[in-house]
Amino acid sequence: MIELDNVGYSYGRGGALLSDITLRLAPGSFHFLTGPSGAGKTTLLKLCYLELHPTVGRVHLYGVDGTRMTRDDVARTRQSIGVVHQDCRFLDHLSVAENIALPLTVSSRPVPGQDLHDLLHWVGLRNQAGQLPPELSGGERQRAALARAVMTDPQIIIADEPTGNIDWEMSLKLLGLLVELNRMGKTVMIATHDLALIRAAKSQVATRVLRIQAGRLTLAGADL
Amino acid sequence: MRVLDLSLLLGDAQADRVVPPTGFTAQLTLFTSAAMSFLAVFALALSLATGRVAETWSEALARASTIRISAPEGQLDAQTRAVEQVLATTPGIASFRVIPDAEQAQLLEPWLGPGLPLDDLPLPRLIEVIEDARGFAPDGLRLRLAAEAPGAVLDDHTRWRRPLVEAAEGLRWLGLLSLALIGGAMAGMITLAAQAALAANRQIIEVLRLVGARDVYIAGAFTRRFTHRAGLGALLGAGLGLVAIALLPGNDSAGSFLTGLGFQGVGWITPAFIPPVAAAVAFLATRSAALRMLGRLS
Ligand SMILES: Nc1ncnc2c1ncn2[C@@H]1O[C@H](COP(=O)(O)OP(=O)(O)OP(=O)(O)O)[C@@H](O)[C@H]1O
Ligand SMILES: [Mg+2]
Numbered sequence: 006m007i008e009l010d011n012v013g014y015s016y017g018r019g020g021a022l023l024s025d026i027t028l029r030l031a032p033g034s035f036h037f038l039t040g041p042s043g044a045g046k047t048t049l050l051k052l053c054y055l056e057l058h059p060t061v062g063r064v065h066l067y068g069v070d071g072t073r074m075t076r077d078d079v080a081r082t083r084q085s086i087g088v089v090h091q092d093c094r095f096l097d098h099l100s101v102a103e104n105i106a107l108p109l110t111v112s113s114r115p116v117p118g119q120d121l122h123d124l125l126h127w128v129g130l131r132n133q134a135g136q137l138p139p140e141l142s143g144g145e146r147q148r149a150a151l152a153r154a155v156m157t158d159p160q161i162i163i164a165d166e167p168t169g170n171i172d173w174e175m176s177l178k179l180l181g182l183l184v185e186l187n188r189m190g191k192t193v194m195i196a197t198h199d200l201a202l203i204r205a206a207k208s209q210v211a212t213r214v215l216r217i218q219a220g221r222l223t224l225a226g227a228d229l
Numbered sequence: 230m231r232v233l234d235l236s237l238l239l240g241d242a243q244a245d246r247v248v249p250p251t252g253f254t255a256q257l258t259l260f261t262s263a264a265m266s267f268l269a270v271f272a273l274a275l276s277l278a279t280g281r282v283a284e285t286w287s288e289a290l291a292r293a294s295t296i297r298i299s300a301p302e303g304q305l306d307a308q309t310r311a312v313e314q315v316l317a318t319t320p321g322i323a324s325f326r327v328i329p330d331a332e333q334a335q336l337l338e339p340w341l342g343p344g345l346p347l348d349d350l351p352l353p354r355l356i357e358v359i360e361d362a363r364g365f366a367p368d369g370l371r372l373r374l375a376a377e378a379p380g381a382v383l384d385d386h387t388r389w390r391r392p393l394v395e396a397a398e399g400l401r402w403l404g405l406l407s408l409a410l411i412g413g414a415m416a417g418m419i420t421l422a423a424q425a426a427l428a429a430n431r432q433i434i435e436v437l438r439l440v441g442a443r444d445v446y447i448a449g450a451f452t453r454r455f456t457h458r459a460g461l462g463a464l465l466g467a468g469l470g471l472v473a474i475a476l477l478p479g480n481d482s483a484g485s486f487l488t489g490l491g492f493q494g495v496g497w498i499t500p501a502f503i504p505p506v507a508a509a510v511a512f513l514a515t516r517s518a519a520l521r522m523l524g525r526l527s
Contacts, residue, residue: 056439076444076524083441094436098249110247111442153440 006030006067006161006192007053013061014048022048024061026222028215030194032160035187035210037203038196039225040217046196047091049217050165053194054086055079084108087154089164091196093146095138095153101125102134105152112157121156128152128182144175151182161192168199176202184209247442248433248450254426258419258455262462262511263469265415266503269408270470273503276404277496283397292360294367296325299353300380308378309354315373316358321365328355415459415507416514423455423515427522434526448519452512459511463504471500 007030014023022045030036030053038046051057052064055071064071066082074082095104105124106116125131128148133141141149147167154162164183168176180202187193187210197203206212214225296316300308309327316325328336333355367385374381427434437447474491492499 080438080441080443083439088439090439094432094439096247096249096433096436099246103246107247107437108440111437111440111446113446157441 006032008065009052009062011062012052012059012064014052014057014059021220023217024220028222030161030192032192033187033190034192035206035212036194037206037212037214038194038217039198039203039214042198044217045220046217047165050163050194050196054088054163055082084112084157085159085161087157087159087162089147089150089154089167091165091169093150095149097138100135101130101138101141101149104138105149105156107153108157124152124156144171147171147179151179155186162186162194164195166197167195168197168202177205180206245450245453247437248430248454251426251429254422255458257422258458258511259462261415261418261422262459262507263466265411266463266466266507267470269411269503270467270474270500272404272407272411273499274474274492276401276408277499278491279397279400279404281493283394283401286394286397294358294360294383294385296356296358296374296381296383297353298356298378298381304380305354308380311378312356312374312381315370315377316356319365319370319373321360321363323359323361325356325358328357412506412510416510419455419459419511419514420518423451423518424522426451427519434523444520444523447523448516451519452515455515456508456512460504460508463507467500467503
C-alpha cells in the first residue's frame with residue numbers, strides 16, 4: 006500500500022534528516038513508529054502521505070509513484086489516506102460535526118447524516134457535535150481528528166502522536182478505536198514514543214515496531 | 230474554465246462556509262466595485278453622447294452650406310440674383326434661401342449686443358444652401374460663382390466642422406479608454422483584496438489541503454464570494470450613476486452643448502451591462518490570483 010525505496014530527506018540545505026529508508030506497509034498491517042523527539046517521525050509520516058516529497062528515492066502509494074502525481078492527484082490521494090495530525094488542526098469557525106464531514110464537503114460529496122451520526126457516536130462525541138473545536142479538550146480533539154480521518158472510509162490510517170497529551174485511560178480508548186479499524190482490515194501506522202501504549206497494543210493485535218535513530222529506520226527488538 | 234457554472238451564481242452553501250467571512254476585504258470589494266461602476270456609467274454616457282454629437286454634426290451639418298456675398302452697395306442685388314441663378318441650375322441642391330436682414334440681425338445679436346445700428350454696417354448678404362441626398366461638388370460651384378458673382382464666397386462648413394467632429398470622435402475614444410482603465414483598475418484592486426483575503430486565510434487553506442481539497446475548490450470558495458460582492462457593488466454603483474445622470478438638466482431646460490451628456494432611447498439600457506462585466510472581471514481577477522497563490526503554496 007505504501008512503499009518507500011531508499012528514501013532520504015533533508016529540510017532545506019541542512020544535512021540529511023532521514024537516509025536510506027526502505028519500508029513496505031502491507032494491507033491490513035499495524036505499525037508503530039517510534040524514536041526520540043526530533044528524530045523525524047512526523048517527517049517520515051509526511052513522506053508517506055505525500056505532504057513532503059523525498060529528496061532521494063521514491064515513494065509509491067497504492068502502487069503509484071508519488072513524484073509523478075499532479076497536485077490534483079495528491080489531493081485525491083489525501084482522501085484515501087486518513088491522517089490524524091500531531092497538532093490536529095480544524096476550521097475553528099465550523100462545528101465539530103462539520104469539521105468531521107469536511108473531507109466529503111471539499112470533494113463536493115453529500116454527507117450521509119446517519120454515517121456522521123454513527124461516527125460521532127463511535128468516537129464518543131455525540132454531545133459535542135455542535136460545539137466549536139476550540140471548546141474541545143485535548144482528548145476530544147484527538148478523537149474528532151480520528152473521526153475526520155476515517156470519514157472517507159480510507160484503507161490506510163496514519164496517526165501522529167494520537168495520545169500526545171491525553172491521560173492513560175483516554176489513550177487506551179483511542180488505541181481501542183485504532184485496533185478496531187485494523188480488525189476491519191485497515192492498514193494502520195502510529196507514531197508515538199509512548200512505549201506503554203505499544204505494549205498495550207501488542208496484547209491486542211500483531212504489530213511491527215519501527216524505530217528511527219540517527220536518520221535510519223530499524224526494526225525494534227522483541228523487548229517491546 | 231466553467232464560467233457559466235450554475236453553482237457560481239447560486240452559490241454552494243457548504244463550500245462558502247469553509248472560508249470564514251472576511252469583513253474588511255468584503256467591504257473593500259463592494260466599495261471599489263460600486264465606485265468604479267459609478268464612474269463607468271459616466272464614461273459610458275460620455276462616449277455614447279459624443280458619438281451621437283459626432284454623428285449629428287457630420288450628417289446634418291454636412292447638408293447645409295452658406296454663400297456669403299460682399300459687394301459694393303450698388304452691385305449687391307445684381308450679384309445676389311446671379312448667385313440665385315447659378316444655384317438654380319446646379320445639380321445636387323435641394324433648396325436655397327436668402328437670409329433676410331432681420332434674421333441676420335437676430336443671429337448677430339448674441340455676439341454684438343442688442344440695439345445695434347445694423348444699417349450702418351456693411352453686412353454681407355447670406356444665402357443658405359441645403360443640398361439633397363446626392364450633394365453638390367463644392368469646387369465646381371466655386372468656379373461658377375467666381376465667374377458670375379466675384380463677391381460670392383461658398384462656405385461649405387467642412388472647414389470648421391471637421392475639427393469639431395474630430396474632437397467629438399476623440400472624446401468618444403477617451404470615453405472608451407476610460408472604460409477600459411476603470412475595468413483594469415478594478416481588476417487590480419480586486420486582485421489585491423483577494424490576495425489579502427487568501428493571505429489572511431492561510432491556516433484555513435492548509436487545513437483544507439490536508440483533508441484533500443483541490444486548488445479549484447479552494448479558489449472557487451474565494452472566487453464566488455468576490456464575484457458576488459463585485460456584482461452587488463456594481464449594481465449599486467451603476468444604479469446611483471444612472472440616477473445622477475437622469476438628474477442632470479435635460480436638453481430642453483438649457484440649450485447648451487453640455488446637456489447632451491446623457492443617455493437616449495436604448496442607450497439607457499447599456500449601464501445594465503456594467504454589473505455582469507464587473508462580476509466577470511472580479512471572477513477572473515480572483516480566480517487567477519487564487520490559483521497563482523495556491524500554486525506557490527505547494
Ligand atoms: N519545516 C521544517 N523545516 C526545517 N526543519 C524542520 C521542519 N520540520 C521539522 N524540522 C526538523 O526536522 C527534525 C525532525 O522533525 P520531526 O517533526 O519529523 O520530528 P519528530 O520525530 O516527529 O519529533 P516529535 O517526537 O517531537 O514529534 C527536527 O529537528 C525539526 O526541527
Ligand atoms: Mg512529530
